[in-house]
Amino acid sequence: xxxxxxxxxxxxxxxxxxxxxxxxxxxxxxxxxxxxxxxxxxxxxxxxxxxxxxxxxxxxxxxxxxxxxxxxxxxxxxxxxxxxxxxxxxxxxxxxxxxxxxxxxxxxxxxxxxxxxxxxxxxxxxxxxxxxxxxxxxxxxxxxxxxxxxxxxxxxxxxxxxxxxxxxxxxxxxxxxxxxxxxxxxxxxxxxxxxxxxxxxxxxxxxxxxxxxxxxxxxxxxxxxxxxxxxxxxxxxxxxxxxxxxxxxxxxxxxxxxxxxxxxxxxxxxxxxxxxxxxxxxxxxxxxxxxxxxxxxxxxxxxxxxxxxxxxxxxxxxxxxxxxxxxxxxxxxxxxxxxxxxxxxxxxxxxxxxxxxxxxxxxxxxxxxxxxxxxxxxxxxxxxxxxxxxxxxxxxxxx
Amino acid sequence: xxxxxxxxxxxxxxxxxxxxxxxxxxxxxxxxxxxxxxxxxxxxxxxxxxxxxxxxxxxxxxxxxxxxxxxxxxxxxxxxxxxxxxxxxxxxxxxxxxxxxxxxxxxxxxxxxxxxxxxxxxxxxxxxxxxx
Numbered sequence: 001x002x003x004x005x006x007x008x009x010x011x012x013x014x015x016x017x018x019x020x021x022x023x024x025x026x027x028x029x030x031x032x033x034x035x036x037x038x039x040x041x042x043x044x045x046x047x048x049x050x051x052x053x054x055x056x057x058x059x060x061x062x063x064x065x066x067x068x069x070x071x072x073x074x075x076x077x078x079x080x081x082x083x084x085x086x087x088x089x090x091x092x093x094x095x096x097x098x099x100x101x102x103x104x105x106x107x108x109x110x111x112x113x114x115x116x117x118x119x120x121x122x123x124x125x126x127x128x129x130x131x132x133x134x135x136x137x138x139x140x141x142x143x144x145x146x147x148x149x150x151x152x153x154x155x156x157x158x159x160x161x162x163x164x165x166x167x168x169x170x171x172x173x174x175x176x177x178x179x180x181x182x183x184x185x186x187x188x189x190x191x192x193x194x195x196x197x198x199x200x201x202x203x204x205x206x207x208x209x210x211x212x213x214x215x216x217x218x219x220x221x222x223x224x225x226x227x228x229x230x231x232x233x234x235x236x237x238x239x240x241x242x243x244x245x246x247x248x249x250x251x252x253x254x255x256x257x258x259x260x261x262x263x264x265x266x267x268x269x270x271x272x273x274x275x276x277x278x279x280x281x282x283x284x285x286x287x288x289x290x291x292x293x294x295x296x297x298x299x300x301x302x303x304x305x306x307x308x309x310x311x312x313x314x315x316x317x318x319x320x321x322x323x324x325x326x327x328x329x330x331x332x333x334x335x336x337x338x339x340x341x342x343x344x345x346x347x348x349x350x351x352x353x354x355x356x357x358x359x360x361x362x363x364x365x366x367x368x369x370x371x372x373x374x375x376x377x378x379x380x381x382x383x384x385x386x387x388x389x390x391x392x393x394x395x396x397x398x399x
Numbered sequence: 400x401x402x403x404x405x406x407x408x409x410x411x412x413x414x415x416x417x418x419x420x421x422x423x424x425x426x427x428x429x430x431x432x433x434x435x436x437x438x439x440x441x442x443x444x445x446x447x448x449x450x451x452x453x454x455x456x457x458x459x460x461x462x463x464x465x466x467x468x469x470x471x472x473x474x475x476x477x478x479x480x481x482x483x484x485x486x487x488x489x490x491x492x493x494x495x496x497x498x499x500x501x502x503x504x505x506x507x508x509x510x511x512x513x514x515x516x517x518x519x520x521x522x523x524x525x526x527x528x529x530x531x
Contacts, residue, residue: 061455062453064453065455066455068455069455072489132405132408132409133405136408139418149429149430153430153432153434153492157489157490157491159434159491167496194404195405198404199405295493295496
């Protein structure tokens with residue numbers, strides 16, 4: 001029997017804005033959630049609340065001023081950002097830092113990965129309402145912040161990388177202190193990993209929430225621990241072997257589950273892996289070559305050309321494209337693509353079918369870094385054109 | 400229902416002293432080479448302005464050394480010195496590293512918040528001898 005009449009049942013779909021300022025979110029992003037009762041049927045990711053025009057600012061400043069501007073793209077992953085930019089500049093110059101400098105760079109980046117992953121795990125505990133665990137993890141995170149302070153001279157803003165090396169060296173006393181702190185931290189991380197595995201509250205809130213199939217990961221270009229939690233073995237450290245990663249033994253952590261819980265567990269395993277890498281570096285730090293180049297003698301003008309560098313930030317693959325015209329002291333173009341840009345903008349499909357209470361959990365499991373990802377490039381695919389938009393047009397939502 | 404995993408730790412914390420410190424009454428301990436406030440030693444400074452040119456935060460401005468001070472580097476013909484605005488400074492120490500005569504004195508002092516915006520004026524001028 002053929003269908004003669006289609007009756008449309010009107011459903012009341014509620015539109016619920018989560019963000020840009022919201023207790024469950026730590027950074028300004030807006031998720032426009034359409035819910036049928038408790039079930040999410042559609043999510044729109046709206047960004048643009050934290051755009052600072054850093055790429056344009058880089059074109060207006062010299063290569064070396066950019067080094068410190070780029071460190072401020074994101075506070076949590078500042079050494080990875082500067083490392084990626086510095087390596088792009090080194091490729092332009094054809095310069096190779098000394099082995100000691102390479103090891104020290106990796107040490108700074110791994111300490112940063114430890115504290116970044118601990119922070120997002122603590123945030124996850126807070127989002128699901130487990131405040132005491134949040135405070136405990138943050139308390140133990142202080143150990144690695146102290147280690148970073150000993151190494152770089154500041155807790156967060158390291159400003160550690162420079163073309164041709166690093167900006168300060170470490171002696172044996174500092175090495176021992178960092179080692180001591182990391183050895184104290186390791187049993188704590190193992191304990192928290194166990195808490196995440198066994199605690200009923202965490203398991204109930206995270207397991208089977210926001211499950212990602214490997215095909216969805218590759219289809220939506222998701223990177224970093226999110227891809228690795230869905231059994232996609234991708235890690236720029238292992239693929240490119242930049243800096244000293246080719247000489248340091250480490251494992252790429254993957255899991256098969258693909259849910260929010262697996263993403264957090266991948267991060268805990270990576271913390272343990274990073275602690276092992278750091279301890280290996282402290283034991284095998286080469287003593288040949290000068291790690292700290294004289295900043296006064298570095299070249300001011302870079303040869304004409306362009307270069308492209310990528311690094312594994314705590315959130316995934318980070319890429320920098322630097323273009324030099326060979327005449328000016330400023331770069332002609334600096335293009336940044338951060339992992340959160342892929343992971344957050346392409347993640348709207350993950351929320352569908354889950355309840356409203358799961359939305360912050362899924363978002364936190366993606367480790368959003370909004371300050372990293374705010375870029376504006378308008379590309380009209382139909383007419384194949386690019387154009388600029390004014391802030392007023394952006395604010396009014398006409399674009 | 401299993402026993403909450405964290406309960407032992409929570410009970411232990413209930414009877415131990417707090418992990419936080421009462422800042423500013425109690426100072427947090429920082430490393431001796433922590434990147435704190437820095438100022439120019441005017442007996443060494445030549446007034447070349449390289450720090451002001453290189454500062455990524457544009458926190459350094461070159462100003463005249465007021466009259467009534469002696470001991471200024473004789474190479475500093477223009478009698479100028481870098482005045483650092485600590486409110487703008489990002490403590491990257493680019494000025495310290497780029498200075499051709501290593502004139503910057505670094506400290507690990509970090510508590511600079513206050514009602515007025517502090518600058519390096521007083522600290523820099525304290526390196527000179529005041530003549531009455």
